[in-house]
Amino acid sequence: MKRWHLAVLVGTRPEAIKMAPVIRAIEAVPDARCSLVLTGQHRDLVQPILDLFGLHAVHDVQVMREHQSLGALTARALAGLDAWLEAAQPDAVLGQGDTVSVLAGSLASFFRRIPFAHVEAGLRTQNPLLPFPEEMNRRLTAQVARWHFAPTEGARTALLREGHPAAHIEVTGNTVIDALLEVLAMPRPADLPGDEGRPYVLVTVHRRENHGDALIRITDALRALAARYPEIDWILPVHPNPSVRGAVQRFLSGFANIRLIEPVPYGHFCWLMRGARLILCDSGGIQEEAPALGVPVLVLRDETERPEAVAIGANRLVGTMTEAIVEGTRALLEDDALYARMASAGSPFGDGHAAERIVTRLLGDLRASERR
Numbered sequence: 001m002k003r004w005h006l007a008v009l010v011g012t013r014p015e016a017i018k019m020a021p022v023i024r025a026i027e028a029v030p031d032a033r034c035s036l037v038l039t040g041q042h043r044d045l046v047q048p049i050l051d052l053f054g055l056h057a058v059h060d061v062q063v064m065r066e067h068q069s070l071g072a073l074t075a076r077a078l079a080g081l082d083a084w085l086e087a088a089q090p091d092a093v094l095g096q097g098d099t100v101s102v103l104a105g106s107l108a109s110f111f112r113r114i115p116f117a118h119v120e121a122g123l124r125t126q127n128p129l130l131p132f133p134e135e136m137n138r139r140l141t142a143q144v145a146r147w148h149f150a151p152t153e154g155a156r157t158a159l160l161r162e163g164h165p166a167a168h169i170e171v172t173g174n175t176v177i178d179a180l181l182e183v184l185a186m187p188r189p190a191d192l193p194g195d196e197g198r199p200y201v202l203v204t205v206h207r208r209e210n211h212g213d214a215l216i217r218i219t220d221a222l223r224a225l226a227a228r229y230p231e232i233d234w235i236l237p238v239h240p241n242p243s244v245r246g247a248v249q250r251f252l253s254g255f256a257n258i259r260l261i262e263p264v265p266y267g268h269f270c271w272l273m274r275g276a277r278l279i280l281c282d283s284g285g286i287q288e289e290a291p292a293l294g295v296p297v298l299v300l301r302d303e304t305e306r307p308e309a310v311a312i313g314a315n316r317l318v319g320t321m322t323e324a325i326v327e328g329t330r331a332l333l334e335d336d337a338l339y340a341r342m343a344s345a346g347s348p349f350g351d352g353h354a355a356e357r358i359v360t361r362l363l364g365d366l367r368a369s370e371r372r
């Protein structure tokens, strides 16, 4: 019996979270095996996720260098992945989302004539520059992908509009919901930052287009909110990116109820989200996870590629202007009816079985192509 060799590429924290269920699903199939390959884009944030889900990488391309440009990073990832693909010759490669790692991985696979499967395909803002460079990374990846695993009907529609064949698109739900449900089925960790019994708002910010002035306006809003609501803790796991860390530490240190903490391991973070009164963030994954937990999100961006959660009223775009953030947060904290509507709006990103659907479709097509 042929044993199908599938390679999964992972560069950053969100890719590790979203591909962990896919790797597990591949490993559960008797005639398939999985090689996990890291690019090393977020080494420190990825390893704890691999440990949490019991995963081991077979190779790390180690792409990161100090102060390198996006071009240099992409070139290093492309060359490193190409060398691994030449030696390993997998039957198909899977990559997720919109990072430089997925762009380099899809292109490297194309050059080696190995079919590429794009997980979380079809997210679009319609603005090629926002978010930068992710919107272009995912559009380019779609050009070379053989399979587009779309999380929602809206993502499928976006792919059809760009001319991708319907037969190559499958709506699966987002694998982040698989990962979230798996973590919440594990025992709750005892030592969570929000365990002191005080209500708290969770805040994360890291998007490149929010570095600089937008981040300063966001910190202004958080200081105003912390002063206005002293009974609430404002908990910020600070992203390791130096542009984020510098501004956050400079403008938010030294306030009694603003708690700057290190990034929280995913196994803890899911529970931290679940216990939050609300979440302010520019993160993509959190916009998907929080509605499944019934926690309202105010999105610190002007656009989102996740309009489904905004359309049903689970999330709201507040942008990055200080007043709008303060006002949006005030409304949610003080208007119980608005809060209840957002918290009970529902979860549009899947049922926790996305990974199974992806692996079933992919292996089905590979087996069928062998018979032909």
Ligand SMILES: CC(=O)N[C@@H]1[C@@H](OP(=O)(O)OP(=O)(O)OC[C@H]2O[C@@H](n3ccc(=O)[nH]c3=O)[C@H](O)[C@@H]2O)O[C@H](CO)[C@@H](O)[C@@H]1O
Binding pocket: 012, 013, 014, 015, 017, 018, 096, 097, 098, 099, 102, 120, 123, 131, 134, 176, 204, 206, 237, 262, 263, 264, 265, 266, 267, 269, 270, 282, 283, 284, 285, 286, 289
């Ligand atoms: C433009 C855009 O939207 N792109 C997204 C982007 O990523 P993102 O914006 O979702 O990235 P982050 O916010 O860094 O990660 C989020 C994850 O991290 C968990 N988390 C967070 C803080 C913490 O302290 N501990 C944690 O565990 C959290 O629960 C969540 O699951 O790239 C992905 C890859 O291609 C894409 O899929 C995805 O479209």
